[in-house]
Amino acid sequence: GTCARLVCKDKSSIAVIPVSLQAGRSCTVIGGSGFLGQHMVEQLLAKGYRVNVFDIQQSFEREQVTFYLGDLCDKEALLPALQGVSVVFHCASPAPSSDNRELFYKVNFLGTKTVIAACREARVQKLVLTSSASVVFEGTDIKNGSEDLPYAQKPIDYYTETKILQEKEVLSANDPDNDFLTTAIRPHGIFGPRDPQLVPILIQAAQSGKMKFIIGDGKNLVDFTYVENVVHGHILAAEKLHKDSPLCGKAFHITNDEPIPFWTFMSRILTGLDYDPPKYHIPYWLAYYLALLLALLLALLRPLVTIKATFTPMRVALAGTFHYYSCERAKRAMGYRPVVSLDEAIARTVQSYPSLRRARA
Numbered sequence: 162g163t164c165a166r167l168v169c170k171d172k173s174s175i176a177v178i179p180v181s182l183q184a185g186r187s188c189t190v191i192g193g194s195g196f197l198g199q200h201m202v203e204q205l206l207a208k209g210y211r212v213n214v215f216d217i218q219q220s221f222e223r224e225q226v227t228f229y230l231g232d233l234c235d236k237e238a239l240l241p242a243l244q245g246v247s248v249v250f251h252c253a254s255p256a257p258s259s260d261n262r263e264l265f266y267k268v269n270f271l272g273t274k275t276v277i278a279a280c281r282e283a284r285v286q287k288l289v290l291t292s293s294a295s296v297v298f299e300g301t302d303i304k305n306g307s308e309d310l311p312y313a314q315k316p317i318d319y320y321t322e323t324k325i326l327q328e329k330e331v332l333s334a335n336d337p338d339n340d341f342l343t344t345a346i347r348p349h350g351i352f353g354p355r356d357p358q359l360v361p362i363l364i365q366a367a368q369s370g371k372m373k374f375i376i377g378d379g380k381n382l383v384d385f386t387y388v389e390n391v392v393h394g395h396i397l398a399a400e401k402l403h404k405d406s407p408l409c410g411k412a413f414h415i416t417n418d419e420p421i422p423f424w425t426f427m428s429r430i431l432t433g434l435d436y437d438p439p440k441y442h443i444p445y446w447l448a449y450y451l452a453l454l455l456a457l458l459l460a461l462l463r464p465l466v467t468i469k470a471t472f473t474p475m476r477v478a479l480a481g482t483f484h485y486y487s488c489e490r491a492k493r494a495m496g497y498r499p500v501v502s503l504d505e506a507i508a509r510t511v512q513s514y515p516s517l518r519r520a521r522a
């Protein structure tokens with residue numbers, strides 16, 4: 162089967178070694194309980210990897226997976242999960258919506274330094290970070306952006322600010338002389354089954370009547386990337402990361418390579434779940450200033466009440482500007498190609514949320 166390979170020692174003896182016991186086939190997924198993390202675990206197992214998960218929470222149980230519960234800011238908690246593994250995938254982060262500056266700094270920046278120190282101590286050979294394409298986004302158009310764009314000087318939010326600090330830390334830790342190699346994957350707009358953010362937020366907005374307007378002319382292209390393609394990019398990166406490979410210490414965009422107008426994508430998810438797509442247009446700058454005004458108002462009211470807005474300047478920027486990226490570098494360096502097309506990805510995603518389908522009267 163796929164989990165075993167024949168090894169011929171000499172003509173008379175043939176040993177069968179499970180793929181999971183071969184060097185380089187054991188890994189730890191930090192953040193393995195999350196949306197991306199769980200999909201990582203599934204594909205890694207399917208490819209015959211031995212998989213540990215390190216996470217602050219346990220969201221599933223699988224016989225083949227060893228769980229280590231703990232905070233990645235705690236090196237002593239991390240170390241047992243890294244013993245004997247050759248690859249660490251770091252895809253843990255507080256949710257962007259948590260809006261907690263202190264926590265972002267502690268987990269994404271200081272915690273990532275701890276992950277690096279723990280990897281070195283445990284003699285892990287490869288560290289693959291899940292970064293984000295948003296590290297170069299400042300709220301204005303990016304068309305076919307390459308990895309050579311400079312980091313955002315004014316990141317769109319504090320979460321992204323700490324994703325920049327984190328990525329810099331991981332890439333500069335690349336140290337071939339000491340057998341420690343690092344690389345970073347920058348996905349954008351990950352979606353797919355079990356995503357707790359994109360589809361649920363969208364349907365919630367539709368249910369409360371907030372999905373009537375298209376911000377701008379609706380032509381702004383954006384990358385939405387199917388989770389299985391993101392996972393594929395991570396695993397390829399780990400497998401192609403070798404001393405002298407072009408992956409060492411570098412970041413790579415992983416996208417569906419099919420940028421789509423933001424509002425077309427939203428409409429396809431909405432109609433797929435039997436909701437009406439938005440049809441009225443509102444000028445981008447009007448939406449932006451309305452959202453700013455709302456944010457100001459909520460800040461003034463904060464001593465009295467705390468209300469979380471759906472309509473924020475950052476979201477308006479995401480919904481009304483171009484932000485799509487080239488994945489040419491990943492194609493060249495690791496032979497990346499998306500494995501699931503956008504059409505297929507949307508169909509699978511819509512199908513996976515029967516509970517969010519609009520109840521017909």
Ligand SMILES: NC(=O)C1=CN([C@@H]2O[C@H](COP(=O)(O)OP(=O)(O)OC[C@H]3O[C@@H](n4cnc5c(N)ncnc54)[C@H](O)[C@@H]3O)[C@@H](O)[C@H]2O)C=CC1
Binds near residue numbers: 191193216231234294
């Ligand atoms: N979802 C998206 O569209 C995008 C996500 N990313 C990045 O992908 C990665 C994964 O994101 P998702 O799976 O969407 O997030 P998620 O919130 O579903 O998963 C994150 C996981 O990290 C764990 N975690 C958080 N703090 C921890 C700590 N202190 N110690 C141990 N574990 C901790 C959580 O318990 C959770 O299981 C993150 O690094 C995120 O920044 C990047 C670009 C886009």
Ligand SMILES: CC(C)=CCC[C@@H](C)[C@H]1CC[C@H]2C3=C(CC[C@]12C)[C@@]1(C)CCC(=O)C[C@@H]1CC3
Binds near residue numbers: 372477
């Ligand atoms: C490509 C990329 C970075 C996607 C981001 C995902 C989320 C940030 C979006 C998922 C649902 C979106 C959404 C809005 C903004 C961006 C999202 C949160 C609005 C709040 C924009 C303003 C509206 O008119 C309502 C939208 C609801 C859905």
